[in-house]
Amino acid sequence: MQLSSKLKHNLFLLLLVFLLIPGRVAAGEVDVKEIVFEHLGDSYEWHMTQWGEKEFVIHLPVIVKGKEKGWHIFSSARLAHGAEYEGFHIASEGEYKGKVVEINPAGDKVRPSLDISLTKNALALWINCIVLLCLILPLVNWYKKSTHTPPSGWKGAVEILMINIRDEVIKPCIGEDYKRFTPYLLTVFFFIFINNIMGLIPFFPGGANVTGNIAITLVLALCTFLAVNLTGTKEYWKEIFWPEVPVWLKLPAPIMPVIEIFGVFTKPFALMIRLFANIMAGHSVILGLICLIFITVSMGAAINTGMSILAVLFSVFMNFVEILVAYIQAYVFTLLSAVFIGLSKVKQETH
């Protein structure tokens, strides 16, 4: 059983190899940096694989509002290979490399005033959201039918995760007011966890670097920021603006309040960076290991074979680590969010 799952894993890795690299191997030089950065970034199409000359690409819709030309919706196929459509094209270099740009009347390349194209990450986000809903909503049906029998199989696993997070993280961190925040924190946990896991699947519906994208983690951190500060108690705000420290630390120069206010923003900021950096690093390492195989092609068969085996073994190891990280990061984000929310619920203490 274990062997077969390992085999499957290796198969995944091989697929990853075939999916991402062959086109570039044919071209000769392997630009690892570009491969990795292209994967970590976003794109207007979902490049799945290349078989010989035939490319398997999902062209996603580009939705932009030009500075003067207004709204445009068209397939990214029209912009493939540097083509221009209605004055828009994908910049191949410069500040906006890889993004849709338009040329303004002055002749400069500028970003459209709004670009809400359904990019690879956006599509992956929606797919993952659907996966998430498909994981959790069946439990609702289950409990509508039978209240006293616990669900089995994956439903049971989802339930265990849910109850575990609620009882071991949310309850102790927030305290008595935990019920208000449970839905948000559970959503955050499952959202991050599913996105992390889906990112580890190397082919189509998965494989996108969603939680390793700072826009995603920014929104999540912002939600936690709002949850913390919009529900903060009087005592919480008093501790920020008039903390219990010697008066000279508060007047005339408000040193402590400044530090405290700074802390209000650094907490969610740390959340944002932690998740983003962890997932991005995981993806980079695995991609780098796989690229080893193709870098060593030019060094002769023996080295190439050796390095290939090594790279696959390391990737297997890294993938296991990443599964762990997928859980841990979701857990840590939820835990810290709960802790921050709990800290904003301080009551008048009796010292």
Place this chain on the structure above:
Amino acid sequence: MSLLIPDSGLLFWMTLSFGIVFFILAKFAFPVILKAVDQRNAYIKDSLQSAHEAEEKLAALHLQAEAILEKAQDERKTILHEAQETKKRIESEALQTAETEARMRLERAMAEIEESKRKALVEVRDQIVDISVKIAGKVVSEDLTRDKKQKELIDRLLQEEIIYKS
């Protein structure tokens, strides 16, 4: 460093999708599931409690039953003991009665024997007297010339008397 700059389009999609997911899950999923789980937990807790109570009751009943059994055994022992004693008593009584009876009978038999013996002796004496008187009469009336004849006569008379008597 484009990786560190959040893309506005993705921000939009993320806000939208996360918002929708949050709305659906927070409104329709988590409260229902968590409530059901809590209810189930309470149900299990209650069931365990009642099972525990039932167990305790059962244990108490067991104790009671054992006590009853012990009592019954004690009683049985006493009854058996008593029965044994009664038996012994009856036996000894019976034995005593039997002995007394036997002795009495023996005594009675002895007395009877004594009586018969006495009667027999009296009779024998009477008869001996009778016989003696008769023999003496006959001897007197007979011609007592010869000693031999006399002797024979006495023998014959005696014989006759005995045969006659028997």
